[in-house]
Structure formats: structure tokens, C-alpha cells
Amino acid sequence: MNEVPITHILFVSTALFFIGMYGLFTRRNMITMLMAIELILNSVNINFIAFNKYLYPEKLDGIFFSIFIITIAAAEAAVAIAIIINLYRSHHSIDVEDAGELKY
Amino acid sequence: MFEEVGTTTEGDLIINLGPQHPATHGVLHLVITLNGEIIKKVEPHLGYIHRSIEKMTESLSYRQFIYVTSRMDYLSAHINNHACALCVEKALQLEVPQRAQYIRVIMDELTRIASHELWWGAMAMDLGAFTPFFHAFREREKINEIMEETCGARLTMNYMVPGGVMVDLHPDFQKKVKAFIQQYKAKIHEYDELVTGNIIFQNRMKGIGYLSAEDAISYGCTGPVARGSGVASDIRKIAPYDVYDKVEFDEVLQTEGDSFARYMIRIQEMHQSIKIIGQLIDTIPDGNFQAKTKAVIKLPKGEFYQRVETARGELGVYIVSEGAAQPYRIKYRSPGFSNLSALDHMVRGHKIGDLIAAMGTLDLVIPDIDR
Amino acid sequence: MTKEELKIQILTLLPTVSFEETGEWLQVLVAAEDWKLFAQQLHTSAELQFDYLFCLTCVDWKTHLTMVYHLTSTTYRHNVVIKVKLDSVNPFIETVSDIWRTAEFHEREVFEMFGVNFLHHPDLRKLILPDDWIGYPLRKNYEDPINMIKL
Amino acid sequence: MGAASLLVLIFAGIAFAGGGISIALLFVKGSKNAQKGQPYECGIPSTGSPWNQFNVGYYLFALIFLIFDVELVFMYPWAVVVKKVGIMALVEIVIFFFILFMGFLYAHKKGALKWM
């Protein structure tokens, strides 16, 4: 794996980040937006792991960080989906534009 | 927890169960409105095996029409035939020889056991257990063998004729029936081990498909379905026919009204049937097996109604006669028809799995319902 | 209760009925207009308590149709047969499915087989026959040259 | 053989499944009729799209599962070293478990684990 420069890995993660951004920009559906956010979080994770692997191979901090990020992503996804479904129940729509006039 | 998502009709899923479906035992078509897994409504659609028997029998003679009724509730073929024969005899005021009466009752009870066997296996299969089905067929095969030897057919017998039975018993009959009773008593505990006591089975059955006594009466339920709700409805007790008033047996009653109660009723009915057969088999009197009847039977003008207890409940044969050799109109009041009408009431708010369990304990035979 | 006692009881409920003496059970002839109320009384009356409708059917007498109701009481075990004459061209009668719920299915069957209209029936649709079926097969004058082969 | 074996297995899987399916596609020509492509619903024409929004009663289970799943992830490194680290590891995991078990009990109390 050492033949691949770290910049290439970083390019992948950056590209993934912007794919996520694109999704976030264009999608108006909360669930798809959530998916885009997951992509973004993952691109961050790739970075952490790559840095850990390439730059600080004597430490495990990158790994820990990504584990925690994954954990938080899970918690976030769970709560987000709970909210989305709740929203859907009250508004019968999960379009962000419709959720603009959230009353509570 | 999330009913309100589905209370809007868009969240509902309308699903067809049947006519070709392993759990509808034939061709019942149920249109189920589902919300998630919860049943909101069950609507039976009948007629996928409507063979116009009532119309057809208007053009058959009184000897001939009996054979069609074996095809109605084919699991109680003997009992169906019995009902028709009794109705004709009632109209003719014909005295049936004792021997024939004994034979008929024994045959009825054997049929009842066979029918309950099949129900037991099929219901276990509906609940996902395959092995009981095969174990039930072991005993059923035995009964079939006995029947075949005497009646000449395995399923649709056409054995009872107005005035008695078609042919005399096979010489081996008594011996074989006694052997069967022996074997049956040795094996019946396996049913409890395999199914009745099973915790999964009990959880699937208890409290499911509740039917109160009032509802059971109002829906016209009969047979084990009514008795499971504590309604005494055994025609063999209410209006005994043939030698049922001479034998000693209990009408099994349960008051829970759920699927498990109906299940237990049928299991115990099998024991009762064994008891009845045991009482009769040794005392079959000698004599004629058939009373003399005219070659062409003509019923007097009038209306005749005969009720019998089939394995599924009360079967009524209503003959309107104009004095001709053919009935003017025949109506078969089939037990399954009324029992089925209670299904929707029983399973609302339950899950699909419960529908199957509840339907299993109704023991529907669709040709009997559609006729 | 014997036939005679039943007769007396029923006459107190509805004096306009007539009786037919044949058959093993008491047969009561009721006019179609009176039927609904009479049925309710049969069901609720403390002496009769006909809570169980075990057979409901119709007979086509060519000139007219007759609805036949077989009733029994689960408490007293007495039976009665109610008959209602209907016009054969435009038969209609009040439903009893709100009194005996089993009647719902039976009436649907009679509806498609004989063409009897049950007023106020909750869901009067074809039950057994295909939806596009034409004709009332159990009527005596029903002819279906395609499907019915006469012997 | 290392991680490359995963690729090998993936290709083996594709070859296996693809090979099996393509034989039928290539050699078996089936009859065509209008009904064939319709969804099967016990022989009755299906009404309405199956992809209607659907009431998922199990969704809360999935939510809670997700939380426990993450917890499980943390358990693996713990389990590997518990014998080495000794009593300290036990104490830490007991705290960890305890906190989550509270959540579990809460869910139970609230009826979230009751179906529908």
C-alpha cells in the first residue's frame, strides 16, 4: 500500500466530502440529506485513518477518533430518523421546505 | 405504537390471501386490509369452488343426490350422506334397521376422528410445524383403510343410502376398528407432546381470535367453534338421531372462546369419538343393513329439515318436496358458512400470523361453504 | 315449549300471523312489512328468546318467492320456522343482519341467488358468484344455455 | 493469503451467481404472455402499488438495535483484553453496561420494546 501516496487517499476523501455536499445542496428530502451527511462523515473517517496510518503509525488516536465518530454518527442517525419520522407524522411530509414552518 | 401513521388510508396495504394459498385449505379468498402487520379488516370472497350443488340436486333423484353431498364437506362425507339419508327417511317415515343405525354412527365417528386428524395436522402446518401433519396422516390412513374395506372408497363414500347403508360391513371391520382404537390410544399422547404442550404453540393460540358466547350465537357459529365459546350446540345431544341417544358421551365445552379453546375442543372430541365407537363396536346387532325402499323414491309434499353434527358443526338439509321423484328445492345449511362469517370479527387488530392461527381453528372446508 | 304454547306466545307478539300445520316445527307466515319488527320481538322477548338463526334461505315458487327463516333459542331449545312471501318480480325485504349477524352472509347469498333485495343491509354485494354475473341461478326460470348442460 | 482473498472470494461469488443465472438467460426461452410479469398475489390481480408507504412496526427496534450495536462494537476490544487487564476492565465495563442497561430498562418501561 505504500505505493499509493497519501494525497490520493485524501483526494478520495475530499471528493466524497463534496459528493456529500452536493447531495446536501440538491436534495430536499430529509432522509436523502441524512444519507449525504453520512457520506460526509465517512470522508472524515477516511482522513483520520489515513493520517493515522501514514503520518502517526506509532499512535492509535486516529483509530479511536474514527470509532467515536462512527458511534456519534450512529447516535445522530438514530435521533435524526426519530425526528424525521416524528415530523412526518405531524406534517405528512419530510421535505425540508415544508418543514420550514415548524411550530414546535 | 404507530397506528396513527396508518390511520390515513394511504398507509394501508390491501393484500389478497388466496384463492391459491397454502393456508386457506382450498380456495378461500381473503382480502385483508393491513396496517403494518396489524389487520384492520378481513373480507372473505367466496365462490371459487361454488359448484352449484343446490341447483344441481334439484334435478337428481333422492337416491342420486346423496353422492353429491359427499363432495361438499368431503372431510365429513359420511356425516353429510347421513344427513341426507336421515332427511329422506324422515319424510318417508321409514324405520331404519338397528344394525344400519349402529354402522352409521360408527362411521360418523370414524369420519369425525379422521377429519379432526386432518385439521390438526393442517393447522400445525399453518403454524409452521410440518411434522404433526405427517403424524396425523398416520392415523388417518388407518381410518381410510378401514373405510375403504367396507365402503369401497377412501374419501367420498356414498355409503349411506335412504333406509340404511349400501353394503354390509366387511367381516374384518370390527377387528380392525378395535385395533385402531388400541393404536390410537397409544399414540394420542404424542399429539400433546408435539403440539399441545409446546410453548410456542400455546403462545400462538392463547387469547387469539376471541369470540364471546353472544357473538358465537349471533354469528350462528356451531360445532367446535361455538363450543369453544361455551355455547352448547351439539346436535347429537340436542336432537339425537339414530343411536346417539343410546351412547354415553360428553359434549365438550370450553369457555375461553379463543383459538386454544377451540383446539382443545377438537382434541377432546377425538377422545369422545373413540369412546362412542368403543361403546358401539362390540354391540352391533345382527339383522338387515338396509330397509326396503321403492326403486324410485318419492317424497310426500312438504318441507323437511334435518340437522346433524358434522365435524365442523351443524349441517342442515332442508328439502322442499312437491311430491315428485326429485326435490323441488334443497338447501344445505353448512356449518362453515356461518363460522366463516365470524372470522372478521375474530381477527381484527391481530396480526397476520394470528389470522392464520384463528382460521386454522375454524377448520374451514371451502367446498362446504360455497356448495 | 310445545307448538301450541309457541303459537300463543307468537300471537301475542303479532296477531296478524298465520300458521302452517305441516312439518315438525311450527311454521309461521308473516307479512313482509311486519317482519323486521316481529324479528326484533322474537329475539328480545323473554319467553321466546330466539337468539339463534340457524338457517336462512329462499324458495322460488314460480309465482312468488318465500323467505324461510329457521330460528331456535339456545336457552329454551324451541324452534320455529318463519316464512315471508315476496313478490317474484321485485322482491325486497328488510334485513335482519343487525339482529342475527349471521344473516349478513346468508342474505348476501340469497341476494345473488334469488335477487331478493335486503333493505338496509350493510354490504349487499355478490358473495359467491363472480361480480359480472347476470341472472339469479337458483330461480326456477334460470336458463344458462352455455354453461348448463341438461341431462 | 491476506486481504486479497476477499477480492478472490467476491469474484468467485460473482462468477458463481452470474454463471448460474446466465445459463438460463442464454438457453431457456420461456413463453411470453401478458400475465407472466404481473406480481403474484395468489392468483388475484394485485391492486395498488406495493411500494406504498408502509407502517413499519419494527422501526423502534431498529433504533434501539443501533445503539446496542454500537455498544457491541466497543465490547470486542474489551473482551479481548479483559483477562489481561483484570479487575479494572470489569469495573469499567460494569459501569458501561449499567448505564446502557438503564436505557434498556427505560425503553422497557416506556413500552418501546412492546410490539406496536
Place this chain on the structure above:
Amino acid sequence: MSASAIIFYCISTFILLTGILSVTTRKIFRSSIWLLFSLVGIAGLYFWMDMNFIAAVQIIVYVGGIVVLIIFSIFLTQKAGEQMPKAITGRKVFSILSVLAGLAFIYRVISLNEFHPNTTTVVNANVSEIGTQMLSTTEHGFVLPFEAISMLLLAAMIGCIVIAIKSKPE
């Protein structure tokens, strides 16, 4: 190029391709499936980097958990067979442009930077090492975050339940 590098580029292409499909497809269920493939690809990338544990965690949590949850919520809230409305063209163009600009900028920053590992000692990132560090109470230990995570999870769980139950009509 060695085999390993080829594998890397394959995996990367897979990740990016499915990622793009995920945000552009108009069928929501397919979108979630593409997301899933993308995440699996990322796990593959971790395997490639020999970070087996992280790869496994990625699959367990993301694929086994989050995506399943997303699929469930799709069933619950969508007419999943329908296509989602097309994004407004103006917004689409704007997003593409800004995204491309951002990508170009960041990538330039990255490529200008020189990355050098500052040590040569390599710690084997196996599970037992992770476990030891996770449970150790020393300054490099992660026991505090570990316990904090449990609180976080508890909070998330209670939050979910509260939100979900609140709407229960009673």
C-alpha cells in the same frame, strides 16, 4: 503500478461512483442501496489499509445498523416506488459549480502540503492494542471517552424513545 495500487484505485472508483449515484439517483430506495455500496467500499478501503478492526466496525455500524434504519424509515415515510422530484436546475448547476470549486481548492491545498511521517516506529493496530488503550487510565488511555460514549448512547436512546413515544396519541 503494483497490484495493491490497482486495487486501491478500483476501490476508490467504486466508492466515488456509488457515492455519486447515491446522491443523484431519483429513486430513494436505490439511493440508499448505493450509499450502502459506497460504505462497503470504504470498509474495503480500510481493509486495504490493514485497519481490519475499523473496517469491521464500519460494516457493523453503518451497513448493519444505519442503512437498515434508513431503509426502514424510507418504508415508513415514502411512497418508495415513486421517483423523487427533480432538483431545480439552477440549484443543481450552482451546487455542481460550488462543489467542483471547493474540490479544486482543497485538493490544491492538499497537494501543496507535504506529508511526512514523523516517526518510523509502527504500532500494530490490532484489537488487543485498541482494547488495552481503550481501557487504560493513563494519559494515552481512552477510558473517559469510552465511558462518555455510554452516556451518549444512553442519551441517544432515551432521546429516540422520547421523540418516538411523544407522538403516540393517548
Place this chain on the structure above:
Amino acid sequence: MFSLEGITNFIHEWLNSHLSAIFALLAEFVLVGVAAIGLFAFLGLVLVWMERKVAAVMQLRLGPNRLGPKGIFQTSADTLKLIMKEALTPDNADKLLFNLAPFVVIIVAMLILAPISFAKNFQIWDINIGVLYVTAISSLSVIGVLMAGWSSGNKYSLLGAMRSGAQIVSYELSAGLSILTIIVLTGSLKISDIVASQENGWWIFKGHIPAIIAFVIFIIASTAETNRAPFDLAEAESELTAGFHTEYGGMKFALFFLAEYINIFIVCAIGATLFLGGWMPFHIGHWVAFNHIMDYIPSSFWFFGKTGFLIFLIMWFRWTFPRLRIDQLLNLEWKYLLPISMFNLLLMSVMAIMGWYF
């Protein structure tokens, strides 16, 4: 004798001596691939036949007996027929996903094979996170089911897929926790380490009561995870006709069918590895002579014997019990299995720390 280890070594050396390193490696890859496919086909044929025979005998009948001795070729005929059966795709299905789903399921089943140790030193990849890897990959299989169910455009399929999703996802937890009980003892996730740690006795014997409880829970959970009766709600015949694969026919259906059996094999193999010592012969503490005799039985026999026993156990369940209802199924997991396995794990870790095991 039957030592698979010898064969692999021989092949490895032979290839390396005759070919250059790269080609040797490639050839090995191809061999592994072919072997995996071969194993798949073999397992499918044998397990399905075994299931039919077990079912038959329990149901007082003979079972397939006309093709080959004891009907052993029956499943071959079935497979051939399924291959030659028209593979249709419903009109209103999501065609891409519909056809992708069997691939996903099969690839997942393939991937799990990697760390499984079939015999002494006979393993594709002794990955250092062994069992964790297995858990992770097997959680992917639910996606295949959900895809299949959703894309079919059929209501039964959809319902089946939903059920299956909830069920697999739930039971993963207790399966994972019961795996952990053994991991606590072994201190390693690597399959080879786990097997080696059972040199002087299997964990189910050494680990006292917690190990037995874990074993029971593992068996139940893995039965549920593989969608087997009594947990076969996803394809509950009497309710949803054929569940999530209602619309699949021919080879596509066969792949699902096969994957189900492969999954059973895999979970049983994992169970055998964790609790029954994998390929490790039956050893008792210090009975050197006895252990030595046991060593004469080849390790692959041990492995397949134990796995076969567990598979038989799962089949035994199927042909005895009725099916659970969906809420009962989830109840069982959340009310019974999960809390019990959590406490069991704690109990086991106390035992491990105190050294209260053999």
C-alpha cells in the same frame, strides 16, 4: 492421510517451484476461487439432501430414494433443473436491484468463508479479527433480503423482507454477546488462536455454565439469523406464500436457497469453532495417551463432524417446532435473550479474571 494441510502445502510448493511467484500467486487465487465455488456447490447439494432426509425420517417417511443410493443425487437433479428453468423478472420490479439481490446474498455468503478454519492450517485468510469479521459480514446479508423483498414489487415479498430485517438485526445482538463470552476466555479474535486455546478441552466443557448458556443462546440466535424455522417468518409459507423470494424463480431462487444453507453452515461452523473446538480433536486435559489417539482422526473430520452436528440440531428444531409470531420473536430477543446474554457475559468475565475455568 486425509490431512488437508499436506495437500495445500504440496500445491503451494509445487506451484512455486514451477511458476514464477506472481503466477503462482494468481494460480493459487484461482484455485481458491474454484475451491470456494466447489465447496458452495457441494455444501448446497449435501445440506439440502440432508435436510430432506432428516425431515423425512422424522416424519415417518423415506424421503428421496430413487436417484442414486438413498437419493443422494436428488439435489443434483433439482439444481440442474433450476439452472435450466426460465429466470423471469417481473415487469414492475426494480429490475436492477431485483437481479442484484441474489448476487449480494451469494457474495456475502462467499466472503464469510474467508476466516473459517476447515482443518488444521486450512484456512483462506486467518484475519486477526476473525469472529468480528464474521459478525460484520453476516450483518450484510440482511441487505440482500431487503433488496430482494423491496425490488420484487410484491406485497408478500415486502412484508417478508421487513420481518426479516427486524429479525436479523435484533438477533445479531445476542449472537454477538454470546460470541463475546468465549472471546473473553480466549483473549483473541483470531480463529486460529481460538482453536488453539481449546487444545486441552473445548470451551463448552471448560467454560462451565456461562459457556453452556452462551452456547444455547448462540444456537437460538443463529437459527433466527439464518431465518430458519421456528424463526422463518421471512418466508412463512402459510402466511406470505414464499416471503421475500416470492417472485424469484429458477436459478435466482436457487441462489437464495443455497445462500440460506451456506449461512447455516457458516453459523454452525462458527459455533463449532467457538464452543466445540473447531477442528481440534476431542482432548481431555492431561490424558496424553487419549489425546494422542484422538489426534489420529484427521482434523477436517472433526470440523465437519461438529458442524454437521450443529446443523442437524438446527434441522431438528425446524422439523419439531411451530413458527413464532413476529412480536413474540422480537419479545424473545429483547426480553429474554439479550438481558440474559448480557449478564452471562459479565459472569463469564468474572470467571475469566478469577481464573475459574479449566
Place this chain on the structure above:
Amino acid sequence: MDVNTNKIQATDFPGQVHEAPGANFLVSTLDDVINWARSNSLWPLTFATSCCGIEMMHVAGAKYDFSRFGFEVARATPRQADVIIIAGTIVNKMAPVLKRLYDQMADPKYVIAMGACAISGGPFFYNTYSVVKGADHVIPVDVYIPGCPPRPEALLHALIALQGKIKAGLTRDQLRDSSPLSQ
């Protein structure tokens, strides 16, 4: 029992006739092995409308056990089934359903008409307004088993006959003209 089929014409079976599709579904590249496999792995569709269905269950039951031939994998969905055993009466309301089920089956597919009802309407041939006079008005039938109901052995006999037919690789039309089945 020698019957001069030229002299006696089949009773003209009236009734609403549903058009049946052509019977040309057998693959042209027939191969003995494939036929062997197909003939030995006939998975029936669970399709039992009435009384004959009970006898069909008996065939599945322990005493007769058609799993010996490899037929026991009864599939509830037509996509996975190879043979419909029409066990029971087909009425006009059911005919379209039967047709649809048959259409939805994947090729190759076979049909067995079990019992008098499925062959010709049997007991319900005369004076009924709703019974289809023979399932072969609806879908093409390969093997007919008379009887009401046929014995379980008779069904096994028919299954073996069907196996023989598939092994021979003959089409339905060719077989129909061949001599009566004998064993």
C-alpha cells in the same frame, strides 16, 4: 379394454371456453441430462381446490410419500413450481385464477388434471351453471387421472407417467396422439 376412439367421439364439451396458450414451451435444445433432471425434480404448486386435494395430501403423507421421487418441495408461488396438480373442481370464477397462475409459472411447466372434476367437470358435468367442463379448456393438460378422487397410487402413477413423458422429450401434442398409457 379396447375402445375404438375413432368411432366414439369425445363428448362435445360445451361451456365457456377460455383460450389456452400454445403448448410450444419445451426448449428446442433438449438434452437427455436436462430431461433427466427435470423429470426427477417436479416441484408441485400447492393448488388444491377441493376433495381431490385431500388425496393429494395423502400422497405427500407418510404412507405414499411422493418425496421419494423428489416431488416434495411443494412451492406456494408459481415462480418456483414446475407442475400444477389440478386437484379438484375448477369453477368459472376460479378459471381465470388458474390461468393466471399457470401463466405466471416459469417455463418449463406441466399440468396434471387430477380427478373427474379436473378432467371434465365430473360429478358436476350436468345441470350445473358454474363448473368448467374440464380444466383443459383453461390451460393445456399433460396427464389426466380419472377417479373421484383417484387413489394416491393413481396420482403416483400419473407422476411417473409425466416423468416418462419428460424423459422422452415429447411435446404435448405428440403424446396426445400416441397410444394410451400403459405400464
Place this chain on the structure above:
Amino acid sequence: MFLKEYFLDIYKATKSLLTGMKLTGYYFTHHKEILTEEYPENRKNLQLAERFRGEVIMPHDANNEHTCTGCSSCEIACPNGSIKIISKFDITPEGKKKKAIDQHIYHLELCTMCGLCVEACPTDAIKMANTFEHSVFNRNHLIKRLNKPGSKIREGIEE
């Protein structure tokens, strides 16, 4: 208390499940309980019930003679018209025309095996046989002619 119930539940459930497994386990290990009779193999010694109604036949004796007078009683008795009697007029030696059976046609595909025709026959010319292997590929093959070609009515049967 709660815990006690909890474990009691588990105990009971396990016990009931094990009872079931014991039973299936018993059958798994006792192969003599297997009931299967292998049909095509056991055709030689297959014992069918004497009275089993498999089809209607008309027994002929060695001289190719039967006892059917062509009276049509069976045709009338049959509930669904499975029997058609085609009669002809024989010229008796005395030169008189006499009604006799030409073809006794029996529709096996319609027959419901009810046995009413046999009951009705005054001369016991037909009976039910217990054969059952009637499967055919062509429905027309099920239409049978019961009196063999060239057969005659046995002497002394008429009336």
C-alpha cells in the same frame, strides 16, 4: 418474585420444547416406524381392498359372453350420465327383432365411482373393479366401451 417467574417461564418453555424434540428424536432414531409403502416397486404385491371402486367393468367369460341385456337401468341410475347404452336390434333365429346391446359406453372421465349403476343393474352385468392405474395423456382414451367387440349376451339371461 419477578425474577422467579421469569426463570420459571424459561424453565417451562425449555421443558416443553425438549419434550417435542424428544418425540421427533425418537422417530429419527427408530427407522422401523417409517410407514412408506413404495408404490411402483410394490405393484406386484399391492393388496387393494376388494370393494374399492376404481372403475366400472363388464366381466366377460371364456366364451366372450356377458350378461348385459341393454336394459339401460344403469344409464338411468347414473347420477351424472357416465353411461350411454347404444342398442341395436338383433335378429333372433326365429327371425324376430330383438333389442340388444351394441355398445355399452362408459365415460371414465365423468364417473364418480358411486356404484349406483352396479346396484341398479338387474342382471349383475357390470361391477366395480379395484384397478386404479388409469392415467392417460389424452382425455379421449378415457371413454371406454365395456362390452368387448364381438361379445354376445350369455344364453338364458334375458328376462
